Amino acid sequence: MIAITGKTNLVGLLGQPVNHSLSPVMHNAAYEEMGLDWCYLAIPCDRENIEKVTTALRTVDCKGLNVTIPHKQEVLKACNKLTETANKIQAVNTLVPEKNNQWIGANTDVEGFLMPLKSHNLINKSVIVIGCGGSARAVVMGLNSLNIKKITIIGRNKNSLNIFITSMKNLLSKNQISIEGIDNKELDISSYIEEADLIINTTPIGMNDQKNVKSNIPLGNEIWNCLSNKTILYDLIYTPRPTSWLKLGQKKNCFVIDGLDMLVGQGALSIKLWSGFNDVPIQIMKSSAKKHLMV
Structure with a gap:
């Protein structure tokens, strides 16, 4: 590891909680490889x-x-400017220094999210997105580029869900994608899960699994009894690896994807924005993150 001196520059991650994050491990490995102090x-x-x-x-x-x-979404208030993608989805995951001590808000989650889906054909498929926060906005924008047929958003706060659906419909207005919102407290969603080709968890449920297994699985344990083995499960969480939800999917013989590829992808794109270098050591970032997860 490069020694920290009086010339070392600071970069970092803001959130709550952040003690579980692999970002410091993979970013610092990349900086060492790139010779960045x-x-x-x-x-x-x-x-x-x-x-x-x-x-x-x-x-x-x-x-x-x-x-x-x-x-x-809260960090939008701290930005002087937004990139086109961040402005469209009104969510920021990367702050880039701007003149006069200001920040440009960017979003690298969209491209990062798409990386592990490049080998899957999702044309005219049905997708469920669990959650309606900032990560879900990036996910929907990414799905918008895959020519899917239908997106169903499942949320637990009806007001937030309705606001989300309205804004996402405006985003998808030029495409033929159907989008609807479901309050999981009011409607039986079993039929939606049965027909889904891809289901994405954008919530923090399952992060650092607790002792009560049911609370670690989005929407509870029983609802997934109707899950088909043709369905791809994609959890944006990467700690633990795999999550209880993805373990459940593996038992059903589903193809599962965790959030590590997305984390590495969006992180590498962030480094490009900050440093101006296009050659970011993605494999070193991923291998360092994997090693840390095994400790």
Whole structure:
């Protein structure tokens, strides 16, 4: 590891919680390989402090920030400008330094999300997205490029769900994709799960599994009895690896994808934005993250 000196530049991750994050491990491995005198830290930050913290970090010339749950929409207030993608989905996961101590808000989650799906044909398929937060916005925008037939969003807060569906319909207005929202408290969703070709968990449910197994599985354990083995399960969570939900899917002989490829992909894209270098060592980032998960 490169020694930290008075010349070392700061980059990092804002979120709550962040103690589980693999980002410091894989980013610092990449910087060492690239010869960048940077140090990446996970910085816990509560919602009410997001603007204060981002302002302070920009003032001390922080070279870049990633943003994770639950701040991807709240951090919009801290941005002077937004990239086209971030503006469309109104969610930011990467802050890029701008002149006059300001930040540009970007979103690399969309491209990162798509990376592990490139080998799958999802044309005219039906997709379920669990959750309607900032990560779900990136997921829907990514799905928009895959020529799928139908997206069903499952949420637990009816008001948030309705706002999400309205904004996503505007985003998808030029395409022929059907999108609807379901409040899982009011409707039996078994039939939707049975027909789904791809189901994506964008919620933090299952992160760092707790002792009560049922609480670690999105929508509860019993609903997945109707799951078909033709369905792909994609969990944006990568700790533990696999999650209880993906283990359940494996028992049903489903093809499962965890969030590690997305994490590495969006992280590499963030480094490109901060450094201006196109040659980012993605395999070193992934192998360092995997090694840490095995410890």
